[in-house]
């Protein structure tokens with residue numbers, strides 16, 4: 073009797089722990105993922121042993137109901153340590169069918185490509201591979217990831233074009249492609265990314281015009297397209313966006329004049345320096361103008377400094393150097409707190425802080 077009870081409870085225990093621990097197929101996928109990577113310093117993978125990958129495997133967590141692996145969270149940088157990992161991301165990661173977030177960030181040495189099969193992981197909400205040496209292209213059918221809210225592959229060596237399908241990521245809120253080797257033009261239908269609040273694409277080789285459809289992205293607060301090869305004019309409609317606060321278009325080949333809307337909008341950080349913008353700087357500032365930064369340096373602006381700037385509520389940093397401006401620098405704020413470097417290398421500006429007229 074005693075032994076029967078023992079056997080039953082032992083069996084029950086075995087059944088319960090089997091239910092609570094990760095499926096052998098998920099464990100096998102994780103071990104294949106681990107085998108393609110090499111991290112000899114922190115030795116985080118030393119904890120990836122035993123049958124239950126849902127418990128005490130560093131950076132792995134499982135869904136409470138399905139008991140499938142849901143998150144891989146491996147960060148190489150923190151306040152107290154800095155890691156280094158080489159190898160590549162094994163396509164076996166795609167066997168983790170319930171994966172919801174994959175963060176493999178700041179390991180500096182992870183190379184290879186983003187596995188193409190990652191687009192089959194329909195539960196994915198977060199892809200964060202920032203700060204590695206990943207090359208190859210963004211998977212062409214990335215748009216299949218309809219739950220994706222964060223795509224951060226900044227600071228890698230990604231090349232090729234932005235696939236058109238990316239614009240069908242209808243849940244995407246945060247897109248960070250900075251500092252890669254991405255070329256080609258921005259997809260025309262960029263504006264389909266209706267949930268996007270941050271679009272950071274600086275430091276690539278993106279060419280062609282800025283699609284006007286971007287201004288349909290109602291939630292977009294931060295647009296950084298700096299240090300690319302963009303050309304054409306600044307779409308007038310960018311100045312009509314409800315919550316756009318930061319617009320960085322510096323270091324491109326953008327031409328034409330500044331749409332007045334850009335200077336009367338919700339934008340507070342505006343960097344248009346190092347382009348080929350021309351014409352007069354619109355004289356449209358007023359008591360509602362609030363700018364932490366207006367950097368218009370290294371363009372071809374001509375005419376006078378707008379008088380109404382002196383009526384602005386706040387102008388933190390203003391740089392008008394290296395243009396073709398002419399005439400007297402207005403007096404009062406913000407001009408009182410700016411130094412020479414904001415005005416040098418123009419055609420004929422004069423007055424404080426430059427030489428008297």
Ligand SMILES: *[C@@H]1O[C@H](CO)[C@@H](O)[C@H](O)[C@H]1NC(C)=O
Nearest residue numbers: 322323343345346365367389
């Ligand atoms: C604006 O962009 C230029 C060129 O990328 C950069 O050098 C400058 O520091 C930026 N201005 C401000 C105020 O951040």
